[in-house]
Amino acid sequence: MSEKTSVAREAAELLLQEKVVYTRTGGDPFFFSSGWASPVFIDIKRLISRPESRARLLDLALERIEADVGRTSFDQIAGCELAGVPFASMVADRLSVPLVVALKQAKGFGRFAQCEGDFESGARTLLIDDVTTDGRTKTTFKRALERAEADVVGIFVLFAYNIFPGHAETIALTTLGDVIAVAENIGALDETARSALEAYTEDAATWSRKHGGIGKT
């Protein structure tokens, strides 16, 4: 198992142990704010209230950022409103680099209308969020930073579903695939849940459409 995979699997195990992986195999599915229906929902932001798991998750995230982005290739961290902010803050604090916040919607006009903080034009920025589904909101945050003349060098998320079409280029600490693999190994999910998740990962668009969600971006 590669270094990368083992870090991803360890993070997935943490999510399962902390019971922030929710599944629904009967009745109404989950709906993401982007409109996708899903049998699984990862509520990773709950971890901000658990200092030990939070610290462990952060260790793994830093390891991954170091390996995949490289500490010298960015000047600052940007957190995505709202759940991305605590994680981005902790990363920025650990690395002693500047922090800014990218907002969902612009407030008024001007360079900093859609972000909080302050930076020089051209600042190399690593964008951090907790989760990504189809990456559309990440595009919004990226645009917000670019409007403030930041150079967005990468997008890092703690968890990516990695199953939706039109996925933006992001680096994810762990994915739904990792969660399913670990769940199998440690027997964390029952058989019905696991097979539902597998069907979902095979063709998320069809699954979503069949369950009342959108079928394409």
Add this chain to the structure above:
Amino acid sequence: MANDAPTFEASSPSSALLNADLRNLARDLFDRFREMSFDGVGISRETYGLGETQAIEIIEKLGQDHGLETRWDAARNLIVRLEGRDPALPVVASGSHLDSVPQGGNFDGAAGVISSLLALLAANEKGQPLRSMELTVLRGEESAWYGGPCYFGSRAMFGLLTDSDLSSRHRVSGETLEHHMASCGVDLEPIKAARPLVTPDHFHCWIELHIEQGPVLIARQKPVGLVTGIRGNVRHRRVTCQGEAAHSGAVPRWLRHDAVLAMSELLMRIDEHWRILLEWGEDLVVTSGIVETNKDEHAVSRVPGEVTFALEYRSQDTKTLESFGNLIENECRQIGERRGVTFDLGEKVYTEPARMSENVVSMLRKAAETAGVPCEIMPSGAGHDSAIFANQGIPSAMVFVRNDKGSHNPHEAMEMEDFFAGAEVMARALSHAANDEGEIEA
């Protein structure tokens, strides 16, 4: 209420430019205008109509009785002139309009005309000024009679009337503006050729007194306002949001493209931007005065596939209007992407904001100080002929008079004492300007 406002130290009658005779003349004129134009509910003097002409003729007669020159220009604006010692110098001008909206009030427009006449008569009594002073009674200021276009008299003066203005139709008669102008004796030849009837360099400065049409002076307990700028505006008469019609029970949330919800989100986003821009000190007002779903297809049980609405925003600042327009387009795009709808903003009609001259405003401010009249420095939310003068490069300003019940209705409530306070301020400033006692540069 104006009555509850603290009284101010009005200038003593001996030092006031407007003496008791002039004040009586003004009271008498307001009464005559009211009598001749009362329609049973309010005051009606149609744009380029008989009532307007008759009211202007009263001013003409009064001017002549007091030994002032009078003449009508090709657009049938009346000019009353007090010749200065050096008639070649650019003139100190003031004035306003005498048309009204249907069932309007007696002070909107008339207050400016009467106060200008008083200023000329007062100056005449003081002795001949250096510069000539002119009162211009402008035709056709109101937009109510011809379905939107307005400022016909002032725009005709500067060669700015368009074919579209001339062919706009009267709300009752259905005849064109051109027809009604011709009935009033307008010489249409130069107007149709867009030839100016006067050049901006004819004017040294322009001041218009008008009742305030908003609540600011009442709230701040000041009799008089001095206007810093007249808001321009951007109007989209018909914005269309196109979504997708669907059954209201059968279609789940995520598959809907509800045009009304998308429009609502857009309007709330615009409202939020507006709130923040005000916090930043920008001048802005935003209104969506018409919202319609198509009544041939709308139903309680149908997810609306289309909605149309009007959007208007006003600001004193061209840049604010431009940036706000970009902001709206951006929101339309984002909300459109998110909700699977499209916004078509339709035709965009732009009216330029007008900045008042700092020098003329400061001259008015000094006049208010010496007259002991408390005044408020404020923008004008409503449009006025003065914007046309200012945008011709003529140093311009406006004096607002406190008025309790808004305007464009029969309940306008201007106190005569407030009117005299405003008129005194304007008369003093005009007299200073006519004798070159203050600096005015464009």
